[in-house]
Amino acid sequence: SKGTGSWSGSLAVGSYSVTFGAVSGYNTPALQTAVVTGGQTTPVIGAYTNITDPIISGYVRAPDDSPISGVTLVFENNGSAPTDGNGFYTKTVNSGWSGAVTPAKNYYTFSQPKAYSNVTSNQTNQNYTGTYLTPSISLTSPNGGEDWQRGTQHAITWNSQGNVGSTVKIEINKGGVPNSTIITSVSNNGSYSWLVLDTLTAGTDYKIRVTSTANTAYLDESNGNFSISAGIADFKSYYYWDFDTDGSEGWA
Numbered sequence: 093s094k095g096t097g098s099w100s101g102s103l104a105v106g107s108y109s110v111t112f113g114a115v116s117g118y119n120t121p122a123l124q125t126a127v128v129t130g131g132q133t134t135p136v137i138g139a140y141t142n143i144t145d146p147i148i149s150g151y152v153r154a155p156d157d158s159p160i161s162g163v164t165l166v167f168e169n170n171g172s173a174p175t176d177g178n179g180f181y182t183k184t185v186n187s188g189w190s191g192a193v194t195p196a197k198n199y200y201t202f203s204q205p206k207a208y209s210n211v212t213s214n215q216t217n218q219n220y221t222g223t224y225l226t227p228s229i230s231l232t233s234p235n236g237g238e239d240w241q242r243g244t245q246h247a248i249t250w251n252s253q254g255n256v257g258s259t260v261k262i263e264i265n266k267g268g269v270p271n272s273t274i275i276t277s278v279s280n281n282g283s284y285s286w287l288v289l290d291t292l293t294a295g296t297d298y299k300i301r302v303t304s305t306a307n308t309a310y311l312d313e314s315n316g317n318f319s320i321s322a323g324i325a326d327f328k329s330y331y332y333w334d335f336d337t338d339g340s341e342g343w344a
Contacts, residue, residue: 103128146211149182150218151175152195152202160222163197187212195220199227199255227254229312231302236316240288243323248274248284250302250312256280257306265313267297277305294322 108126121139152163152175159179166172168191173183194205203221233249240246248262262274262284271292278284296319303311 105129145184145187146189146214147182147184148193148208148211148215148218149180150216150220151179152181152220152222153179154222154224160197160200163195163200163202163220163222166194166196168192168194185211193218195222197222199225201225225254227256227304227307227310228252229256229260229302229304229310231300231312231314234298234300234318235314236318238318239321240318241321241323242288242290242292242294245285245287248286248300248302250282252280252282252304252310256304256310259305261303261305262286263301263303264292265299265301266293266295268299271298274300280304288320288323290323292320294320 103126105128108128110124110126112121114120148167152160152165154160159175159177161175161177161179163175163179163181164172165175165181165183167183167185167189170185170189170191171183173181175181189211190209192205192207195202200222202223206218206220208215230251231249232251233247234240238246250260252260258280259277260280261276262278264271264274274286275284297317298320299314299317301311301313
């Protein structure tokens with residue numbers, strides 16, 4: 093039990109190992125040895141001390157060593173902690189905690205999460221490096237060499253990183269000259285299904301351009317030309333039943 097206590101009893105001469113039972117919230121004293129000689133016993137004292145929950149702390153900095161504030165350090169099954177203006181974070185965890193710590197902030201990538209097992213002492217200088225994602229858009233299809241028929245459906249695809257905005261504008265150029273706007277604003281989710289219009293002139297000098305609606309400096313277009321060719325609808329045949337003056341008839 094908590095507090096002080098004692099035990100007495102008759103023991104034969106010899107050497108004995110003394111262990112202390114676990115008490116919740118306290119550190120258990122180490123194994124000790126009691127020596128009995130000539131009726132005398134060496135006193136054995138075990139001191140229980142309060143368990144102090146450990147602290148994990150460190151800094152999150154950019155590659156140039158400048159601090160990154162507003163980073164959330166997520167402690168697996170143990171809450172989270174933010175970085176301050178100096179990029180410093182601190183978090184008290186339960187003694188014996190095991191899990192991973194993962195930093196997160198929009199438009200940043202970070203060094204690998206740190207894994208911990210049975211943490212019972214303070215862990216300092218648990219530092220991370222964060223890299224800001226420079227805003228950019230990269231068109232991936234059509235990117236040159238494709239042949240898309242009029243009247244067919246195709247996916248226009250792109251990648252984006254950083255704070256380029258939530259929507260983009262998609263246009264089509266022909267011979268380096270703007271031809272038409274496919275859509276003025278669509279979700280920046282990396283893909284748009286486009287029906288190639290029958291009204292587009294067949295040609296081999298088309299490019300697609302994707303532009304951020306939040307900042308037109310963020311854009312990309314096809315690396316090379318792609319083709320738009322005549323579709324099935326362009327090869328319609330018309331038939332009618334012909335009654336000729338000579339009395340003959342048939343499909344014409």
